[in-house]
Amino acid sequence: xxxxxxxxxxxxxxxxxxxxxxxxxxxxxxxxxxxxxxxxxxxxxxxxxxxxxxxxxxxxxxxxxxxxxxxxxxxxxxxxxxxxxxxxxxxxxxxxxxxxxxxxxxxxxxxxxxxxxxxxxxxxxxxxxxxxxxxxxxxxxxxxxxxxxxxxxxxxxxxxxxxxxxxxxxxxxxxxxxxxxxxxxxxxxxxxxxxxxxxxxxxxxxxxxxxxxxxxxxxxxxxxxxxxxxxxxxxxxxxxxxxxxxxxxxxxxxxxxxxxxxxxxxxxxxxxxxxxxxxxxxxxxxxxxxxxxxxxxxxxxxxxxxxxxxxxxxxxxxxxxxxxxxxxxxxxxxxxxxxxxxxxxxxxxxxxxxxxx
Numbered sequence: 001x002x003x004x005x006x007x008x009x010x011x012x013x014x015x016x017x018x019x020x021x022x023x024x025x026x027x028x029x030x031x032x033x034x035x036x037x038x039x040x041x042x043x044x045x046x047x048x049x050x051x052x053x054x055x056x057x058x059x060x061x062x063x064x065x066x067x068x069x070x071x072x073x074x075x076x077x078x079x080x081x082x083x084x085x086x087x088x089x090x091x092x093x094x095x096x097x098x099x100x101x102x103x104x105x106x107x108x109x110x111x112x113x114x115x116x117x118x119x120x121x122x123x124x125x126x127x128x129x130x131x132x133x134x135x136x137x138x139x140x141x142x143x144x145x146x147x148x149x150x151x152x153x154x155x156x157x158x159x160x161x162x163x164x165x166x167x168x169x170x171x172x173x174x175x176x177x178x179x180x181x182x183x184x185x186x187x188x189x190x191x192x193x194x195x196x197x198x199x200x201x202x203x204x205x206x207x208x209x210x211x212x213x214x215x216x217x218x219x220x221x222x223x224x225x226x227x228x229x230x231x232x233x234x235x236x237x238x239x240x241x242x243x244x245x246x247x248x249x250x251x252x253x254x255x256x257x258x259x260x261x262x263x264x265x266x267x268x269x270x271x272x273x274x275x276x277x278x279x280x281x282x283x284x285x286x287x288x289x290x291x292x293x294x295x296x297x298x299x300x301x302x303x304x305x306x307x308x309x310x311x312x313x314x315x316x317x318x319x320x321x322x323x324x325x326x327x328x329x330x331x332x333x334x335x336x337x338x339x340x341x342x343x344x345x346x347x348x349x350x351x352x353x354x355x356x357x
Contacts, residue, residue, distance in 0.1 A: 005091050012096065015040040041100075049109060055084070056113045062120065072121055072130040075137045081110055082144050089149055107149075111156050114141070118160045122168070128179065131172040132232045135165070139233055173240055176225065180248045183221055187214050188255045195259065218252055 018040050059080050088106045096102040118138070125131055138160050145151040153159075161168070191214040194200070205211040222245045229241035274282075 009095050015044055052109045060117055072133045075133060082148060085110060085149055107151060115158055115160055122164060128172050128175045131168050132228055135168060135234060136232045169237055177244055184248055184251050187217055192259050
């Protein structure tokens, strides 16, 4: 608070002196009918009230021509409230007579202004982030009043949310559901369009697996929603948001499942319309691929058998099919050393196989 504490104490001494003088005159039978009390204490509190009004008007300026448009951002400028009341608690209480209850006066006046600000903000709130900020700020306000100033929530009347807490939470969950459905619908619409057209190959992750980038975006949105809910410091609300996110994932999953099944059914229906000649053509292509695979396998097995004979390893049965050099080493049971002699032998064997073929 900008008001000088020493000036307040000086005024207080004047008030006390005047009230003491008033009391002496009241006890005098000759003057009690003629004397009019100064009323300095009442005037003092009226001035304090106007000073508090000015303090809030300067610190919390509303938008709009008439200063009635309040946004949740104004809560970020309320740090002076606890600071001012802390000053009153630490500096004025020890200097004021108890009969003034000076701290209670300041506390209730400040709280009355906070309530008026909160009512304006709640009346205009229509955003999920703003609702969470209101819930978090109110909780922090009551916590600061209790821990720093020893003021319980029950003694601060009227309540800031005044029974509107459940409505705010329900509004948040409803808005969050609408936003989630809107986001999922948008990303699925664009993703399914690309999937249906298939003008580009699918994305591949570092492991060589096909990757659906839209799922990454989905989980980024979900993480953002959960982190916002956690910031409200309300476990029940966070739980409700998690359950809502679960529904969002199910919508995403069911949408893609339906799209893939639809695409599969389209291909199956297209196959049903093929002629016998077209089926025969597909069958021949598949048979040629299979025959080519068998030929390759047989030639490789011939090379392996000749390799075993060249090194006179008769006790080792020739494998039917070997894919890698490591597997060859395991089956043979010996460590194959790639020397120049072995290289020449392999080249000679391959030449013989080609001649036989």
